[in-house]
Amino acid sequence: MMETRTPTDKQTLIRRVRELAREEFAPRAAFYDETATFPAEDFDLLFRAGLNAPTAPEEYGGLGLGPHRADALTLWSMTKEIAKADLSLARCWEGHVNSLMLLDGCANEAQKALWFEGAVQRGEKWVAWSGEPQSRAPSETQKFGTTTEKVEAGYVVDGTKVFATSATGADWAILLVNLAGPGGIRHATGSPDTQLLLACDLSDPTIKIDGTWWDPIGMRSTVSYLVRFNRTFIPETHLIGYPGQYLLEGWQTYFIPHYAASFLGAAEAAYDFALDYLTSQNKTADPYVQHHVANMSINVDTGNLWLRHVARLWEEGEREEAQIAGSRARHVMEHLAEDVVKHSIRACGARCLNRPSALERIYRDLSFYVRHDNDDQILATIGKSILGQPHDASFYKP
Ligand SMILES: Cc1cc2nc3c(=O)[nH]c(=O)nc-3n(C[C@H](O)[C@H](O)[C@H](O)COP(=O)(O)OP(=O)(O)OC[C@H]3O[C@@H](n4cnc5c(N)ncnc54)[C@H](O)[C@@H]3O)c2cc1C
Known part of the structure; x- marks a missing residue:
């Protein structure tokens, strides 16, 4: 009940x-x-x-x-x-x-x-869409991006976004758009002053959802489709905050450790899978299995300690330290989680990748999801912060 x-x-x-x-x-x-x-x-x-x-x-x-x-x-x-x-x-x-x-x-x-x-x-249900990568992948026949124009009593958004998570499920999307041209916010390089957050009612008939773009290795049910805006009008009352607020207030840094929490969930699932699998196969006396289990357990513990550390910094109001610690946690969690999945596969053997198998899905999902926010950029941001170089905590490159 x-x-x-x-x-x-x-x-x-x-x-x-x-x-x-x-x-x-x-x-x-x-x-x-x-x-x-x-x-x-x-x-x-x-x-x-x-x-x-x-x-x-x-x-x-x-x-x-x-x-x-x-x-x-x-x-x-x-x-x-x-x-x-x-x-x-x-x-x-x-x-x-x-x-x-x-x-x-x-x-x-x-x-x-x-x-x-x-x-x-x-x-x-809500979602936030920036998703306008500017360089075309070799298989793509079109370039993505939106233009946003100020008109009387509102804005007109025209063009395409990709990686539009929950495209067929969400009721509202916060569109991260740019008056200076395509790139949204995450793929833009100009001044923050032209960047806007617009609340978009997804039942608007000028919006078309295109699922043909989406055939990834994993994260398939996020339905992170291509969405086409055909001169979609957004009333002025749906403008959220002031121009550039997302970047200037570092809003991405509130979300970065949240991704780390998800990676850690995948790691814990892979670890639990291995414990059940190995116990039911009676392989627990094998010294190599014992090594794999120890490695997984330590990685999961490390991930939980990182998450608690970053949460404590936010909760105690240590904002600047929390922002960069969140990126450090996001970086380390990607590698801890991938390592746990690898140990789980090595301990369990080939059959754990033969469907139906939860580990097979976790392996595919995690390998794709960790591409969400690029680890190279995250690491560079951490390096810059240590070396006293100018940087933005949400690794935006003006
Ligand atoms: C499952 C999933 C769900 C997602 N959901 C959402 C969502 O709901 N909303 C949303 O806004 N986004 C979402 N994203 C998109 C994500 O934030 C990125 O926009 C997306 O991963 C970019 O695609 P890419 O990695 O192929 O391309 P790129 O951004 O082009 O990155 C590929 C490589 O190019 C490098 N690179 C990038 N820009 C430059 C440059 N200017 N010069 C030199 N090198 C560069 C990067 O460092 C990286 O190594 C999602 C992504 C995934 C995987």
């Missing part, structure tokens, strides 16, 4: 998400992956359990969690539980809760009242 009351105690919150993840999300993950469909039932269950707006403030009916509020670790622990069950679902969830966090930090009171009510009362 589903609990409908909103849990508030931190441990209860994490436990409720863990139960849902184990009982509901994990058994469905293979289906969503095979069919590359948005995990709509999972979002529905999170909504019915009162867990779908963790980063909306309490005065608007949310749970008031996240690094911009006083509790980062509870949010990241919830995300980790979801990622243990299904890394694609965790990406869609992150996109949604990060967007609510951005609204909390940047939207005005009227906007918050409207949009948080939709999320809390009706389970409306």
Whole structure:
């Protein structure tokens, strides 16, 4: 029987998400992956359990969690539980809760009242789309990007975005766009002053979703499609914050450790998979198996310690240190998680990559997901910060 009351105690919150993840999300993950469909039932269950707006403030009916509020670790622990069950679902969830966090930090009171009510009362789903890589991949026949024009009483957005996570599931998208031309925010290089955040109602008939672009190795049910805007009008009332706010206030740094929490969830899932597999095969006396298990266990512990460290910095208001520590955690977590998956595969052997196998899906998902925010750029940012070079904590390159 589903609990409908909103849990508030931190441990209860994490436990409720863990139960849902184990009982509901994990058994469905293979289906969503095979069919590359948005995990709509999972979002529905999170909504019915009162867990779908963790980063909306309490005065608007949310749970008031996240690094911009006083509790980062509870949010990241919830995300980790979801990622243990299904890394694609965790990406869609992150996109949604990060967007609510951005609204909390940047939207005005009227906007918050409207949009948080939709999320809390009706389970409306959000996502944030920058996704305008400017260099064409050899297989791509078109160049991506949008233009944004100021018109009377609003803005007109025209063109394409890719990596539009939750494209077929979300109700609203925060469009990260640029008055200076294509590139969104993450792939732009000009002045932040031309960069805008626009809330876009995805039921607008001028918006077309193109799934033919999307056939990746993993993260398939994030449905991170190509989205085409055909001169989509966004009213002025949907402009969020001031131009350049996303970069100038370092909003990406609130989200970077959140990705690390998801990677850690995948690592814990691969570790648990190996423990079950090896125990059921009675291979626990093998010294090489013992080495692999020890390595996995230490990596998982290290990941959890990093996450707690970064959460504590945010929670104690050490913002600058927290920002760069978040990138350090994101870097180290990518490698710890990939290492755990490799150890799990080596300990279990070839059959663990023969479908159906949760480890086979984790391997594919993680290898693709770690491309989200480039590790080379993250490492360069950390190096610059140590060497006193000019840098931006969200590794934007002006
Ligand atoms: C599963 C998944 C979901 C995603 N969901 C979203 C989402 O919801 N919203 C969103 O906005 N984005 C999303 N992204 C997109 C992500 O943030 C990046 O935009 C995307 O990964 C960029 O594609 P790319 O790595 O092929 O290309 P690139 O960005 O071109 O990066 C490839 C390589 O080129 C290098 N490079 C990049 N720019 C330059 C340059 N100017 N000069 C020299 N070298 C350069 C990089 O360092 C990297 O090594 C998602 C990505 C994934 C994998």
